[in-house]
Amino acid sequence: MSNYALRPNERQENPAIFSHFRRLTGGPGLTSLGPMTRLDLIRTKLNASLTPSRLTVVDDSGRHVGHAGAKPGGETHFIVEIASPAFAGLGRVARQRLVYGILAEEFEAGLHALALITLTPEEDAQRPV
Helix, strand or coil, X not given: CCCCCCCHHHHHHCHHXXXXXXXXXXXXXXXXXXXXXXXXXXHHHHHHHHXXXXXXXXXXXXXXXXXXXXXXXXXXXXXXXXXXXXXXXXXXXXXXXXXXXXXXXXXXXXXXXXXXXXXXXXXXXXXXX
8 A cells, every 4th residue: 555645625626646546555446545435436437438528426415315215324316417529429318328337336336326417528518608
């Protein structure tokens, strides 16, 4: 295990640094900061598989307390906005199936729901800010 340190906000601000940091500190799921959260795992898997130009992942579990699939510790409901060239030529359903396939292990481990916005980089550039 390395003595490298990573500021918590770097996990969200620079996924490439976080991915490199993971390789330096002991592999998937563990860092010197402790186990990866499901949000970290979702972000890492989508970055590795789809090389997005933009990726936003938000844990929305707090809004679903008491609903089906919600758990006391959260990490069950997420909002994902992703722009990736991998979506070019794919319809909305095919894009969503691609994301669900990448995150299949997370669903097996307790992820309950995703709200997805899947765009190509060109579509993302045309969206109002």
